[in-house]
Amino acid sequence: MPNPTAAMLVIGDEILSGRTRDANMFHLAGELAKAGIDLREVRVVSDDAPAIIGAVRALSGLFDHVFTSGGIGPTHDDITADCIAEAFDQSIDVRDDARALLVEAYTRRGAKVTEARLRMARIPEHAVLIENPVSTAPGFSVGNVHVMAGVPAVFEAMVASVLPKLTGGTPLSSASLRVMRAESDIAAPLRALATECPDLSFGSYPFHSKDGRYGANVVVRGADADDVAEALIRLKELFPDA
Amino acid sequence: MPNPTAAMLVIGDEILSGRTRDANMFHLAGELAKAGIDLREVRVVSDDAPAIIGAVRALSGLFDHVFTSGGIGPTHDDITADCIAEAFDQSIDVRDDARALLVEAYTRRGAKVTEARLRMARIPEHAVLIENPVSTAPGFSVGNVHVMAGVPAVFEAMVASVLPKLTGGTPLSSASLRVMRAESDIAAPLRALATECPDLSFGSYPFHSKDGRYGANVVVRGADADDVAEALIRLKELFPDA
Known part of the structure; x- marks a missing residue:
């Protein structure tokens, strides 16, 4: 049986503006190679809803798995979760399971759960959460698309959470x-x-x-x-x- | 007038296999920002003809300029030039102007112009050559697609050759x-x-x-x-x- 195929979608202006040199692509490529999942394509798009939605739909149809990084934080330029919901025609709102994770973590630290923080609990209705042992706010999978944070430490932790759950192939x-x-x-x-x-x-x-x-x-x-x-x-x- | 837009297409297995961390993307993004050309998308595809041809056609239609890196060397996995010719329905063969450059350079070094080396003179019929001051074998532009080498020193030299010829915009x-x-x-x-x-x-x-x-x-x-x-x-x- 041939190995499963994958694509990565990097979301955000950091790389396109020349500000940041990629780290997540390099990390994911290495982890997928070890898991026997063939990374076939990477796309980098800016914080632009039509570009994100178009790329998610295209890559999700072409490959067995799609891994995204970036755009799921609390600020106004974090639009990935809403774009994923739209790409899959799902509704999106603050979800109880994600809210509970954030409330627990912030309460433990003696911090308030503000509206901005709750934005990180906006999750498409049928998504499965991806654990974030670094900073709590979860990633999520919708269908074959796995949505993760852009901060390298968090991205790497989420990759480690989600990869063991996928069926790999023969490492080359x-x-x-x-x-x-x-x-x-x-x-x-x-x-x-x-x-x-x-x-x-x-x-x-x-x-x-x-x-x-x-x-x-x-x-x-x-x-x-x-x-x-x-x-x-x-x-x-x-x-x-x- | 809005700034011109651009995409980059990275061709080759090095990044997808996790072997190499990107350098050319980072370099080009910085140079385009200085030139006032907005880099909107990057795609990385493997040495696979349908993937390369499809990406070239898509990006060439979406953006004012497309910059490619990789796959124009002398070995069997260097298929970029042939893919660009096919994407633009042009014929391709060893071209006299490119051959003359290689003959001059190899003769100067006392080396023979072998069949493998001549492969680097295969250029689509209507392409304009891009100067390569590092190692002679030229890049080329076809329409709005600028085709350059993957070796970072050569890529950077070719970017320096081609960018001043393009109309830029207002640097952000x-x-x-x-x-x-x-x-x-x-x-x-x-x-x-x-x-x-x-x-x-x-x-x-x-x-x-x-x-x-x-x-x-x-x-x-x-x-x-x-x-x-x-x-x-x-x-x-x-x-x-x-």
């Missing part, structure tokens, strides 16, 4: 070889080997080192660890100077 | 204030100020500091620098402990 095995030759020098033998091993995928990622030399990391990936190990031996024979 | 002014209070505490006054200033956009980006404290960076953006400066004064009055 991979091996890589750093070849200090121009990519154009290794292209022909690499193509021949890739043609010979149709069950494996071979990627070549060129780089320039700081001292002005260049080379390529050749990465081989596949479901069968033995096949990958054998391909690595073949690669080392092809590029003995690696 | 921005100012930010670091408030050491929970986002839910600042949500109500921030919403009120945002409603009062419809020409400015106010974003709130919560964070957890390493010592366990939390707060939010409040960012105000707008076309008019004086309006932004005035809003910052208002923010400081609202949050005097910032």
Whole structure:
């Protein structure tokens, strides 16, 4: 059976404005690879309702799972929960189970549950809550869309809450070889080997080192660890100077 | 006149597999902000022809400019140029102008122009070349799509080649204030100020500091620098402990 597929939707202006360098995409990609879920696409959109709703609908139809980050806090620019409700034609309001979580946490800290804080308990009617052990305000899943916070510590905690509940696949095995030759020098033998091993995928990622030399990391990936190990031996024979 | 809009398309498995943390997205976002071009969406897709062609067509129709990175090297997994040609119904082959650039550069270094290297001269028939001062093999523009390499040093050089040729807009002014209070505490006054200033956009980006404290960076953006400066004064009055 092929591995489940996934997409990620990053919501918010931080990355698009050049203010912030992505961290959540990198984290999720690594966790999905370990779980055997194939991340096929990432989209980053701004805090704009039509853009969010359109992307959620498109990705939810194309992939087995969609993971979103950002836009579920208490401020006026946090519109993700309302957009998800609209994308799935569900109503949304402050929900008792989410409110109870917030009341308990704020009361414990001796803080008041203000209207702004209650905004974080606005959850689509048929959503399942995702636990947030860091700062209480929950994420939620609607259908195959898992809605999580943008703050990296909270996002990572929510990923850890939701991933074990999903059915994963076979984690890909991979091996890589750093070849200090121009990519154009290794292209022909690499193509021949890739043609010979149709069950494996071979990627070549060129780089320039700081001292002005260049080379390529050749990465081989596949479901069968033995096949990958054998391909690595073949690669080392092809590029003995690696 | 509103600023031109843009999207970025990142092509390749490196980010989706969790192997590499993005750098090009962060670089381009910063350069576009300075040029007054509004980056509205980013998509990351794998080395898969239908995914690339579909994304190019969609983004090219939605935005004034599309910037792609990755997949124009000499190896078998470099399929971007062929996908762009197909997306725009153009033929593609080794083109004389691109071949001349490569022949000149390789001859200068005393290297041969192999078939693999010539693959980097495959350019759609009506494309305009983008100069690559780092490693010669050119990028290219077809219509409103600008196709660049994935290696960060080369990507950055190509962005520097192509951006001055595009008509930019008004760079947004921005100012930010670091408030050491929970986002839910600042949500109500921030919403009120945002409603009062419809020409400015106010974003709130919560964070957890390493010592366990939390707060939010409040960012105000707008076309008019004086309006932004005035809003910052208002923010400081609202949050005097910032």
